[in-house]
Amino acid sequence: MLVFPNAKLNLGLYITGLRPDGFRDLESVFVPLPWSDALEVLPAESDSLALTGIPIPGEPHTNLCWRAYELLRADFNLSPVQMHLHKIVPIGAGLGGGSADAAFALRALNELFELKMPPAKLEDYARRLGSDCAFFIQNKPVFAHEKGDVFAPISLSLAGVACKVIYPNLHISTAEAYARVTPRTPRHDLRTSLARPMETWRDTVSNDFEDALTPHYPVLGELKAALYEAGAAYASLSGSGSAVYGLFPGKEMPPSMPVASDYLVWSGVL
Numbered sequence: 001m002l003v004f005p006n007a008k009l010n011l012g013l014y015i016t017g018l019r020p021d022g023f024r025d026l027e028s029v030f031v032p033l034p035w036s037d038a039l040e041v042l043p044a045e046s047d048s049l050a051l052t053g054i055p056i057p058g059e060p061h062t063n064l065c066w067r068a069y070e071l072l073r074a075d076f077n078l079s080p081v082q083m084h085l086h087k088i089v090p091i092g093a094g095l096g097g098g099s100a101d102a103a104f105a106l107r108a109l110n111e112l113f114e115l116k117m118p119p120a121k122l123e124d125y126a127r128r129l130g131s132d133c134a135f136f137i138q139n140k141p142v143f144a145h146e147k148g149d150v151f152a153p154i155s156l157s158l159a160g161v162a163c164k165v166i167y168p169n170l171h172i173s174t175a176e177a178y179a180r181v182t183p184r185t186p187r188h189d190l191r192t193s194l195a196r197p198m199e200t201w202r203d204t205v206s207n208d209f210e211d212a213l214t215p216h217y218p219v220l221g222e223l224k225a226a227l228y229e230a231g232a233a234y235a236s237l238s239g240s241g242s243a244v245y246g247l248f249p250g251k252e253m254p255p256s257m258p259v260a261s262d263y264l265v266w267s268g269v270l
């Protein structure tokens with residue numbers, strides 16, 4: 001079975017409190033971004049995991065796809081599998097790429113072994129692998145709160161909007177990013193702000209990681225300014241960075257922009 005784990009963007013992200021377990025409470029809207037890895041999962045004589053594409057730090061058995069398989073194997077009688085992950089989505093980017101691999105592995109194994117788990121059950125497994133993972137089980141725009149793994153439906157859709165995402169070849173660790181932010185009450189209600197025209201989001205929709213990280217990584221501010229300069233109606237850091245995106249509604253494609261040769265860029269329509 002071949003699946004294509006896609007990335008996500010965060011529209012607004014507010015870190016609202018510190019939880020007793022040391023994690024933060026947050027509020028954000030997640031939307032799928034069609035920048036994808038490729039993951040093949042097949043029944044096999046013996047277990048194996050092949051990794052190609054962008055190198056992933058860590059031992060293969062700690063890869064989130066493999067951890068997804070081990071999580072299910074602890075509860076179900078699964079035969080060996082061979083997995084092949086071709087990594088395309090940049091790592092440490094705030095795009096949830098590793099989390100998507102884990103969630104798509106759970107979904108693929110559910111189908112392959114006919115486990116018949118409903119989405120809510122798959123989300124429970126996904127939460128055990130990372131805060132971002134559960135989003136990718138249903139993979140549609142949602143308002144996320146608590147640890148970012150509890151969802152409420154939202155009517156917003158960015159379908160058809162031109163978008164550019166720029167990864168400035170900078171790995172920002174999620175834990176490091178959270179450590180730099182002091183939780184606070186959001187200045188604006190996120191869902192109310194997002195219901196207004198996109199041109200107003202610049203003044204009312206923000207990502208708390210941006211204020212905390214930009215002084216340490218000025219390139220984040222420079223990319224955001226360049227996206228506005230190129231005509232974006234809204235531009236922001238995604239998640240804990242370092243990817244920065246711009247939205248260009250009404251355009252068939254985002255404008256071309258010169259960037260350094262070691263940056264990774266996704267341009268397309270959501």
Ligand SMILES: C[C@](O)(CO)[C@H](O)COP(=O)(O)OP(=O)(O)OC[C@H]1O[C@@H](n2ccc(N)nc2=O)[C@H](O)[C@@H]1O
Pocket residue numbers: 010022023024025026028094095096099129130131132133146147148174175178239240
């Ligand atoms: C920044 C976001 O991408 C926004 O969507 C996510 O919150 C990150 O989710 P993730 O990469 O799946 O993160 P996890 O693997 O669960 O956690 C990595 C580290 O981030 C911090 N963390 C994560 C989520 C959260 N709600 N509070 C936290 O404080 C913790 O220090 C944790 O050890």
Ligand SMILES: Nc1ncnc2c1ncn2[C@@H]1O[C@H](COP(=O)(O)OP(=O)(O)OP(=O)(O)O)[C@@H](O)[C@H]1O
Pocket residue numbers: 056057058062063064065085090091092093094095096097098099101102132172173174239240241
């Ligand atoms: N399939 C995978 N893809 C990416 N990272 C993985 C994967 N499996 C395990 N990891 C580990 O997770 C770390 C990346 O986590 P990190 O949270 O920084 O990035 P991410 O999952 O790509 O996206 P985000 O920045 O949105 O959380 C890597 O350093 C690697 O050790």
